[in-house]
Amino acid sequence: MAIIEPDDRLRVLREHAREWATELRPYAFDLERDPDTVYRHLDLPAVNYVGKTMIPAHLQPDPMRIGRYTYYGSSAVERVVAAEEIAFGDAGMFLASPGASLSGVLVGMLGDETQQEWYFGRVRSRPTWTFFALTEPARGSDAMSLSTRLSKAPDGSATLHGEKRYVGNATRAEVGTVFARTGSGPLGVVAVLVETSAPGYHAQALDTVGLRGAQISAIRLDGVPVAPGRILGAHLPASARGMWSALRTFNLLRPGVAAIALGIARAAIEYARSQSKRGRDELDRLGHRVHTTRQLILRAAHEVDRDARNGYYASAAKAQAAQLAEEATQQALRILGPGSRFEHPWLDKLARDARGVEFMEGTRNVQRLTVCHALTKGRFDDD
Numbered sequence: 001m002a003i004i005e006p007d008d009r010l011r012v013l014r015e016h017a018r019e020w021a022t023e024l025r026p027y028a029f030d031l032e033r034d035p036d037t038v039y040r041h042l043d044l045p046a047v048n049y050v051g052k053t054m055i056p057a058h059l060q061p062d063p064m065r066i067g068r069y070t071y072y073g074s075s076a077v078e079r080v081v082a083a084e085e086i087a088f089g090d091a092g093m094f095l096a097s098p099g100a101s102l103s104g105v106l107v108g109m110l111g112d113e114t115q116q117e118w119y120f121g122r123v124r125s126r127p128t129w130t131f132f133a134l135t136e137p138a139r140g141s142d143a144m145s146l147s148t149r150l151s152k153a154p155d156g157s158a159t160l161h162g163e164k165r166y167v168g169n170a171t172r173a174e175v176g177t178v179f180a181r182t183g184s185g186p187l188g189v190v191a192v193l194v195e196t197s198a199p200g201y202h203a204q205a206l207d208t209v210g211l212r213g214a215q216i217s218a219i220r221l222d223g224v225p226v227a228p229g230r231i232l233g234a235h236l237p238a239s240a241r242g243m244w245s246a247l248r249t250f251n252l253l254r255p256g257v258a259a260i261a262l263g264i265a266r267a268a269i270e271y272a273r274s275q276s277k278r279g280r281d282e283l284d285r286l287g288h289r290v291h292t293t294r295q296l297i298l299r300a301a302h303e304v305d306r307d308a309r310n311g312y313y314a315s316a317a318k319a320q321a322a323q324l325a326e327e328a329t330q331q332a333l334r335i336l337g338p339g340s341r342f343e344h345p346w347l348d349k350l351a352r353d354a355r356g357v358e359f360m361e362g363t364r365n366v367q368r369l370t371v372c373h374a375l376t377k378g379r380f381d382d383d
């Protein structure tokens with residue numbers, strides 16, 4: 001695989017994101033104890049960057065500017081460069097930050113002009129949290145079998161009924177997207193815009209051991225009214241919305257999740273080095289894997305930027321990076337010896353966060369299934 005070197009624009013972003021990340025660590029444990037402390041940190045540059053990005057350029061009059069460069073977070077390559085560095089500081093704060101996030105990508109892909117102006121206008125007007133609700137209880141990896149229903153009445157009104165689970169930021173979000181079924185099969189799925197102030201929307205934060213900043217939540221939808229103008233992609237053919245759009249959204253964002261895992265792995269390796277002279281060879285080997293995994297992530301980001309259907313590199317990158325995060329944190333704990341989880345709370349946190357990343361946007365097993373499928377179809381043949 002040819003080595004991919006970020007250009008000057010991305011190098012500048014990386015350097016700045018590295019600096020921003022150092023400001024996150026002092027608040028990381030407070031955020032774990034109480035995810036709502038994020039409200040106190042909206043002026044941190046990393047949080048600010050996340051909040052400004054993933055808004056289409058024509059709807060973002062006030063993007064992040066560094067020197068002569070402007071950053072919209074609209075490419076996967078830009079997102080992975082920033083995500084690795086910010087997650088090195090604290091993945092929890094990254095995921096706790098307000099912004100357009102996954103739903104922004106979906107609305108950018110499926111929304112008509114009015115819907116885009118409405119959604120991105122909300123996100124832009126002040127720090128606004130958003131959510132993306134696909135996963136359901138007992139329907140995580142098998143998201144295709146979702147059962148939340150969008151029921152339409154003869155007068156054209158519609159209501160949402162169902163339950164969602166493990167949805168990031170759903171308790172503090174103002175607006176988000178919900179995947180629901182109007183019929184059977186993948187073509188019978190639609191994505192709708194939902195305001196959390198709507199009657200029938202109930203969200204409850206779940207107690208988690210890792211990535212607590214993300215405040216993943218359970219949602220109950222008890223007849224949430226959905227106006228016809230809130231159904232995304234109505235102007236597109238059925239094959240271009242529904243589950244197809246969820247898969248494309250994941251393809252576009254999965255390299256970023258891989259980069260979060262890489263940031264966690266790097267943080268664990270660096271921490272172990274700073275605490276002990278033991279385990280140098282193991283840490284060097286892990287450090288080498290950081291470089292090769294970064295290359296795979298960059299490759300995956302380039303692939304989805306070129307064509308969002310090409311998600312197989314993204315799956316390979318997510319699987320490899322999640323494994324590295326897990327091994328790096330566990331190895332670091334072993335190197336620091338018995339009791340290291342108690343004596344080194346930072347490393348303990350990194351190990352817990354690594355477990356959380358394993359589940360985000362699909363587990364390793366599921367990514368491997370995608371990779372196997374792509375291999376049998378000859379999709380990796382060029383390397």
Ligand SMILES: Cc1cc2nc3c(=O)[nH]c(=O)nc-3n(C[C@H](O)[C@H](O)[C@H](O)COP(=O)(O)OP(=O)(O)OC[C@H]3O[C@@H](n4cnc5c(N)ncnc54)[C@H](O)[C@@H]3O)c2cc1C
Nearest residue numbers: 132133134135140141166167168211356359361362363365
């Ligand atoms: C921090 C975090 C943030 C999240 N944010 C969101 C969000 O914003 N929106 C949202 O909708 N969801 C979100 N999720 C949910 C996430 O997408 C699911 O956790 C994930 O898809 C796995 O589903 P599950 O938890 O139900 O696990 P399951 O699907 O029950 O999997 C359990 C185990 O079985 C294995 N397994 C399942 N199927 C197979 C198979 N076919 N072959 C082999 N092994 C298999 C898995 O690898 C896993 O080890 C988030 C999760 C986390 C942890």
